[in-house]
Amino acid sequence: MVRLIGHRLLQMLFVFWLFLTMLFFMLHLAPGDITHRFILNPNIPLAARQILIERLGLDQPLHLQYLSYLGNFVRGDLGVSFIQYPRDVTDILWELLPRTLLLFLTATVTAYWLGFITGKFLAWHRGGTFEYSMTVAGVLLFTVFLPWFALMMIWFFSFILGWFPIRGFLTPAVWLGEPYRANTVFAYMIFSSLALAVGVVAVLSATRRIAEPRTARLAMYAGWGALLAVFALYWAFSPIRHLAANIAYHTILPVLTLTLVAYGGVMLLTRSSMLETLQEDYILTARAKGLPERVVRNRHAARNALLPVVTSLVISVAFVIGGGIITETIFAWPGLGRALLEGAIQGDVPLALGALAFLGVIALIGHIVVDIVYMYLDPRIRY
């Protein structure tokens, strides 16, 4: 295992260097740069643009800029943003990360959880009208054009029904004059949700050891109820509860949109994977042994059908930034995807590079995680 991780890490370093180098030159090859904003202002003299060029280091030959960037990158310095000059890119990315994480982790986890359960159910109850209609719905959601779908969701739920806000992650009127910054509230929300999630898994794991199914189920629900009560009590007495509620309210529509789109794919993937697994001889053997249907479905079929779904999950988590560009732009959600887009459009090379490098690191780590999880899920797999 250690050798595998070490080997993979070396591969990752090389791939990442290649990725970063290609990105650097591709972004610099794009026509135009940030100083165009000065060119197109007739009031600003040429000298002002020259000062800006020198200040941003754009007067250096490209290979020197590259070497300087690489050196700084190794030291953890991603440079300063051109459009938020002279703010550090790292500082901007850390500010935006919780916002992206909250939105996409919530949507991804919900979509995979629901998708896996329904996919499993549909495969097990194959052939009914429900399965056909759900499959069609899944295909529609899987193939829908996300920008159009997101705009339709806003138009219907926000403009026509007025249930949800049209934009953003907070209501200015609620936040005006508040001593807390949004990122503080995001941090509390993420940590408390993580705590709840760990608690839920812990309760699940503990109650599975109880032999008697009815008692186990009761203990599980009691444990989850207690956790939820603690969670609710914590937030009920928190001084930032109204701010967190405001963010949560703004999260509903984008999460719903993302969940629906991701859900279709996961559900179809689980269904087809499960259908394949159900054809296997060991399923027949399990049934022949007289095991209960629930055990055959959950322990023998579903666990083996999980492999492609887990791959898809890890990769999708790794690519949240990429998927976030459209969603974050349409919902005015200021996350990493939006920053990446703005950086690329406005010629803010350090910001675009920083966001893409971050994406690259997460993607590479995601691949290692997939390898490790595979070995855990299927002991036959060895690299």
Add this chain to the structure above:
Amino acid sequence: LRALRSSPIPKFKVLALLGALSLLLTACPSPTEEPEVVETPPDDDTPPPAVGVDEPFTFNSGIFEDTTTDNFWAHFDPDLTIWNAYLLNETSCSLYGVEAPTFAVVPDTAAHDWEPAQQDGDVWFVEVEIREDAVWSDGEPVTANDFVFTFNAVRDFSMAGNWISYWHPEDPEDPEATAVVNVEAVEDKTVRIEFNNQPGLAFWPHDVGVNGAIQAEHFWDEVVEGAATADDIYNASGAGAPSCGSVVFEEREAGAFASVSRNDTWHRIGEQVRHFDDGTVEVDGTLYGGPGEGEVTAEYTIGPFFEDEVFTLYGAQDSAVLALRQGEVDYLYNPLGMERGLQDPVLDDPDLEAISNPAFGIRYMAYNFRKAPMNDKAFRQALSTVIDREFMADSVLGGVAFPLFQMMPPGNVAWYDEEQSQRQQEGYVGIDEFERLERAVGILREAGYSWQQEPAVTRDDDGEPVDIQAGSGLTMPDGQPVPDLELLTPGPGYDPLRATYGVWIERWAQELGIPLRANLTGFGVIVDAVFVDPEPDWDLYILGWSLGNPAIPTFYESFFHSRHAIPGGNNAPAFQNAEFDAAVDRFMAAATEEEAYEILWSEVEPILAEELPYTVLFDTPILEFYRRAEVIWPFTETIGGFQFQYGLKDLVRSAQ
């Protein structure tokens, strides 16, 4: 995991422990300490504002690009965006200001009207008394030292952007250029500004007097003294910085909103303003910029009347428009006006008021004077003649644009000369495509051009023109064939109007026998080719300009003076004309508006109309909307719309 599996401690215990730890961590205070909220006791010495808030209200406005700074220093240089300007521009002040809608120069912090500079040995100077009641929002007086402090910071830290273009510190590489050489405090409330040459209107009162924003010395001196470079100043937080403008910056939540509040100490609150037909402005009974003749065109009291303005960020114009219709915001800032595709449902909305104003800009086609035949006046005149700008605006572009025929747009009523403009339009207006072609052929033929197949108008039996037979094989007067030409045009994704124009110009040029192809390409590609490439090899391009300050059209010098015909300079066509240079230098040096106006329309504009370094094509009006039940402005006709004046924050009132 293997270790966990083989551990004697049951897995669920470990997980439960982790869960408990996580809950504990969550319950602990966050690393970000809660800021201490300090109650500020009411200051009994602060005089009550002359004008109260009618009904305390919040002006809710929408933006769709984020602001990037709360620091005014940075806003004027590296963070110079229109969105930051909407938020921060009115948090500062200068000696003078321009009063919309006529844009006459009126005192801001100055106690009296502006006066021309006087000579004192080698320098020219002005001494300006500062209003006694001019104070910062924290109650400290605005003094001459604030002007000295700001100018010294701009000069010493080599600040660029608006700082350099408004304060004009001396350029060591061009010491002969007109510049501010010194700013000093004669007295606490009297500032002296020295120039190395006699400043024209554009310098004084406009750039230095009107736009020379200041920052508070008592707030920023520590930051500036401790700064090694301008970046150290730009990196400091602007939160809490006092304002001498109409509003005070309050807060900014990146990616969500920003807000300003009314500056109760602003010295202009309560001033009574009247605008006259002749462009004169009367402020509290004193006339500025003329004798005050004719009808009163606008009359109002200066506010601000709101308690605060909240700028809500929307991800795209679509969602911002939905928010406007839903009543979430009262007004949308948009430097380009509302997109055509979004206008129809908004125009039908009875709750919204639509206002349309001419923009102070142009979209134009430029010729590269470094290459033939673009360097030939006859070629430029012939090509300009076949371009039917009225047809394009009315028919092809469906009325969303208006045709332009000279550099000064008619929307700038103070500087526009209707009579002279009509004369310059002769040959371009009111003639059909057949006559255009025949005239263009005549111009080229007279200049010595010839064709293998001369373009011709085919006529029916009654002699009426019915069709055009395109020319081919156009040869220049020196016998060389006209080479294949490329017209760089922004693509339809960036600007469908200019893309359409490019395609039509290609068609008209080919009818004339000019082998011209429109290349619909990226905006950045054109800017790189035209303004960045040290050896510009382009033929023709279509782009647009926003023309800057409508109160003083300095763009003539910036676009066409030969000193700017350098790589990266604004004179991208490399137009060089000694007669024009002399005229525009006189225009820039003019000490009165009357003198400048005379030079503009008797020399500058006629030369451009004849030489045509640009063929000015069109522009689009700025269409804005606001919720009529919520807010109201004392006038709606103003060049560039409300957004051009940063929303006219000091005039907007609650409609209720």
